[in-house]
Amino acid sequence: MSRVLGKLASMQSRSVLQGGKIRSGLARRSLSTDQTTQRHPRTIFSGIQPSGIPHLGNYLGALSHWVELQKTxxxxxxxxxxxxxxxxxxxxxxxxxxxxxxxxxxxxAALLAIGLDPSRCTIFCQSHVAEHLHLAWLLSCITSMGRLNRMTTWKGKLVDARNANSEAEIDESHLNVGLFTYPVLQAADILLYRATHVPVGEDQRQHIELCRDIAQILNARLQESLRPDDYERSAFRSPELLITSYKRILSLRDPNQKMSKSSPDLKSRILLTDSTDVIYQKIRGAVTDSQREITFSPEARPGVSNLLTILAGCTGENVFELAEKFGNAGHGELKKTVMEAVEETMKGPRSEYLRLLKDRTYIQQVLRDGAREARKTAQQTMREITDTLQI
Known part of the structure; x- marks a missing residue:
């Protein structure tokens, strides 16, 4: 047992919050050094819905990737x-x-707490930049129903919102127009800033492909009305996907479902605000199985595999190597190590998040400054599009 613990001790996350910035082992392999040298400048856009306190799945997925993009x-x-x-x-x-x-x-507040720096990136609220809706309407007028009918991700969103067991429980009677045209607004979000790269999960691939199609339609309109030199300057690049390499984090109580804020079981997720004791209680109660040996097999052993995925996300280690190092140490030892790694990872951001919530004035100022900066690019893009469409 001491041999196992000795090997695992060096894997613990080194997350340390210093002056509002976070240094972490998270996502350290998501972007290599080679990717940050000898390349053209990139414009990156990504968004997150304000649907409550972020949970561990959000943090180990999109949010840690954003911090890594800022860092590199x-x-x-x-x-x-x-x-x-x-x-x-x-x-x-x-x-x-x-x-x-x-x-x-x-x-x-959560974005700031995990380490996003307003002096290095633009953080803003979508509704504070009116051009998002303006462009979304124009794009909806050049996007066919056939293209939108091929988008199926709305079912997954309704599964989460309604806490359904599967997409089989969802039908079009639950679908509103806003959710149906969601991908068009997402395309507007991206094209408004002429984004060259978009970090998203695999489930959003369909939407980005639609965005690329819409960019080609816009470019065809531009080519018809602009001189070749002007077209070269004004044409939209097809945004490239930056798919995060992390596996999704699953519910602690039902590892066949992803970790979600909409689940009625509060013990199914670890929130950014959870205390040390609460984190320990939730992980201690995480569903596993009756086998003592620790192996990574998401299909056959989803509960144990989920704990290994969480540990790997916090430490930057390979899940298969972690499983091998635990061997026959048992679920109790695995859970103990996961508890410690999650607490080490979350404690800095948690402290900063709780501090920031007491300073709403600062948060509001960050959003005002971000909207002002975003609007500069958004308004320029809209001028070019409306001139081309002659409206």
Whole structure:
């Protein structure tokens, strides 16, 4: 046992919050050094819905990737990270939920707490830049119903919102127009800033492909009305996907479902605000199985595999190597190590998040400054598009 613990001791996350910045083992392999040298400047856009306090799955997925993108940015790169509150309106909110405005501010606090720096990236609220809706309407007028009918991700969103067991329980009677046209607004979000790269999960691949198609349609319109030299300057690049390499984090209580804020079981997820004791209780109660040996097999052993995935996300280690090092140490030893790694990873951001929530004035100022900066690019893009469309 001591041999196992000795090997694992060096794997613990080194997350340390210093002056509002976080240094972490998270996502250290998501972007290599080679990718940040000898390349053209990039414009990166990504958004997150303000749907409550972020959980561990959010943190180990998109959010840690954003921090890594900021860390590896080179001179000339532009990073736009948006709290997409308009997208949050596409599913029905609970009656006792905070207002969208409050949720947007708390999500902004979380982005700052994990290490996003307003001096190195633009953090803003989607609804604060009116050009998002303006462009979305124009794009909806050149996007066919056939293209939108091929988008199926709305079913997954309704599964989460309604806490359904599967997509089989969802049908079109639950679908509103806003959710159906969600991919068009997402395309507007991306094209408005002429993003060259978009970090998203694999489930958003369909939407980015649609965005690329819409960019080609816009370029065809531009080519018809502009001189060749002007077209070269004004044409939209097809945005490239930056798929995060992390596996999704699953529910602690039902490892056949992803970790979600909409689950009625509070013990199914670890929130950014959870105390040390609460984290320990939730992981201690995580579903595993009856086999003592620790192996990584998501299909056959989803509970144990989920714990290994969480540990790997916190430490930067390979899940198969972790499983091998644990061997026959048992579930108790695995859970203990996961508890310690999660607490080490979350304690810095948690402390900063709770501090920031007491300073709403600062959060609101960050959003105002971010919207002002985002608007500069958005308004320029809209001038070019409206001139081309002659409206």
């Amino acid at each position: 940015a080179v001179p000339g790169d532009r990073l736009f990270f948006s709290v997409v509150d308009l997208h949050a309106l596409t599913v029905q909110r609970k009656k006792d939920a905070p207002s969208v405005k409050d949720d947007a501010e708390t999500m902004t």
